Amino acid sequence: MDKIKERAISRSPFCVGIDLRMDHVPAELQNSFTKTSDKLVAYAKEAIDASKEYAACYKVQIACYEAEGLDGMVAYQQIVSYIRSIGEIVIADVKRGDIGSTAGLYAKGHLSGDFEADVVTLSPYMGKDAISPYFDFFAKDKGAFVLAKTSNEGSKDFQDLIIDGQPLYMSVFQKLKEWSKEIPGDYKFSPLGAVVGVNELKDIKALKENSKDTYLLIPGYGAQGANIEDIRALIQENKNGVINVSRGYTAGIKESDFRKVLSQRAQQLAKELSECIK
Numbered sequence: 001m002d003k004i005k006e007r008a009i010s011r012s013p014f015c016v017g018i019d020l021r022m023d024h025v026p027a028e029l030q031n032s033f034t035k036t037s038d039k040l041v042a043y044a045k046e047a048i049d050a051s052k053e054y055a056a057c058y059k060v061q062i063a064c065y066e067a068e069g070l071d072g073m074v075a076y077q078q079i080v081s082y083i084r085s086i087g088e089i090v091i092a093d094v095k096r097g098d099i100g101s102t103a104g105l106y107a108k109g110h111l112s113g114d115f116e117a118d119v120v121t122l123s124p125y126m127g128k129d130a131i132s133p134y135f136d137f138f139a140k141d142k143g144a145f146v147l148a149k150t151s152n153e154g155s156k157d158f159q160d161l162i163i164d165g166q167p168l169y170m171s172v173f174q175k176l177k178e179w180s181k182e183i184p185g186d187y188k189f190s191p192l193g194a195v196v197g198v199n200e201l202k203d204i205k206a207l208k209e210n211s212k213d214t215y216l217l218i219p220g221y222g223a224q225g226a227n228i229e230d231i232r233a234l235i236q237e238n239k240n241g242v243i244n245v246s247r248g249y250t251a252g253i254k255e256s257d258f259r260k261v262l263s264q265r266a267q268q269l270a271k272e273l274s275e276c277i278k
Contacts, residue, residue, distance in 0.1 A: 001143055001189035001215035004089055004119075008056035008242050012270035013235075013277055015091070015217065016051045017246025018044050018079055019061035022068070024251045026258040036068050037075040044079045047250050048088070050262035054270035056242045057089040059217075060117075077114055090117045091145065091217070096130075097123030103133040111137040119143040121195060121217075124172055131179060131192070138183050138191035148172040149207065151197025151220030160202070167203075173210045189215040189240065196241075198230040208234050216241035221273070222248035232276045239277045245269055 022036065025043045033039045048058065060083070065076035083090040092115065096106040110120050111134070122131060122144045134144055149159055149169040159169040173194065180190035193215040201207060216235060220226035221243050235241035249269060253261045 012274045013242045014270045015242040015244040016055045016058045019246040037071045040075040041078045051266035058083045059091040061093040091119040092117035099129035107134045111142045143191035145193045145217040148194040149196045199226040212238045218243045
């Protein structure tokens with residue numbers, strides 16, 4: 001998390017979402033390749049290369065590639081590997097949340113081997129048993145963003161339930177702090193970060209106080225309605241977050257000169273998002 005923070009400050013807090021659907025891929029690349037994996041990888045590389053000057057990190061949503069079957073998973077592996085090969089940080093957005101030996105296998109599968117990423121997203125719903133199998137990998141410079149307060153409308157169904165006088169998502173932050181004490185290492189921010197969406201957040205001030213020592217992955221800017229003012233209120237003082245943009249960066253490019261558009265979008269998004277930590 002400390003490495004992500006360093007890049008967020010020196011470049012921008014732009015977490016580039018490489019969450020590609022086939023209808024995102026520009027016509028030039030659609031027509032240049034036959035295989036789905038080749039089309040996705042070609043566009044992903046263009047999007048990565050156009051943004052690496054500004055990116056704190058990259059997030060790759062595995063569902064986009066699972067939906068394309070075996071060929072899609074080939075694309076996923078090649079995209080994740082490419083990001084790491086050029087020295088960038090990649091978050092595998094896999095939202096795993098199983099327990100015991102199964103969690104250990106997920107950890108091995110996504111923090112080593114063919115699908116190795118630097119960080120994964122995890123669900124804490126099944127408790128510490130679903131998170132602790134990842135601890136051994138944190139000693140190898142890996143990390144995880146745990147779902148706390150997400151940006152979707154349905155987040156209120158469980159995350160906002162009042163437990164012992166506070167929303168359930170606040171309990172997640174307390175547990176993250178407890179669990180982090182068991183993780184050895186010299187770091188400012190624990191390898192256990194949290195996913196927080198501000199657009200469904202009712203009490204930014206309280207969450208800011210409870211998350212000042214936790215690094216945040218903030219989704220929802222653009223397509224889901226999160227705004228700069230709310231994000232700034234949450235992370236400006238502690239500079240403890242990156243903001244993910246996926247569709248707002250890679251989708252809907254109709255121009256033939258898509259490379260120029262990607263570059264312009266990356267530069268503009270980095271400029272906008274940097275306002276959150278100034």
